[in-house]
Amino acid sequence: MSMTVVVTRNVKDRTRGFLGSCMCEVAPGVYVGPRMNPGVRDRVWAVLLDWFEDWEESSVVMIWPDAAEPGGQTVRTLGNAGRQLKEYDGVFLARGELSLDEAESLKAEIR
Numbered sequence: 001m002s003m004t005v006v007v008t009r010n011v012k013d014r015t016r017g018f019l020g021s022c023m024c025e026v027a028p029g030v031y032v033g034p035r036m037n038p039g040v041r042d043r044v045w046a047v048l049l050d051w052f053e054d055w056e057e058s059s060v061v062m063i064w065p066d067a068a069e070p071g072g073q074t075v076r077t078l079g080n081a082g083r084q085l086k087e088y089d090g091v092f093l094a095r096g097e098l099s100l101d102e103a104e105s106l107k108a109e110i111r
Helices: 013-022 038-052 100-110
Strands: 002-009 024-027 030-036 059-065 073-079 084-088 091-095
Touching: 002 013, 013 024, 013 030, 013 038, 030 038, 038 059, 038 073
Parallel strands: none
Antiparallel strands: 002 030, 002 059, 024 030, 059 073, 084 091
16 A cells, blocks of 8 residues: 545546545645555546546646656546656656746746
């Protein structure tokens, strides 16, 4: 059993209630299960997958330790989290869109 973390954004109240019934909500939209076994984790994910089709502008990210995966963790995502997760040299990196101002600022720093 290992620590499982679920982070949600713009999900329906029933989803928050469901996650709150099987995990502890430590911050708005952030749920932790300190000793969640793989069977329970897979059942929770199955419910989230089943309910997800009705959501708009929502996202769910589930993370837990996994020595067999790059970076030592498994990451599952639903929806548009505003970031793309990429594995690079054994580490997960989050990549997002830069605003025009951010891009110009980076260009100025490089010069």
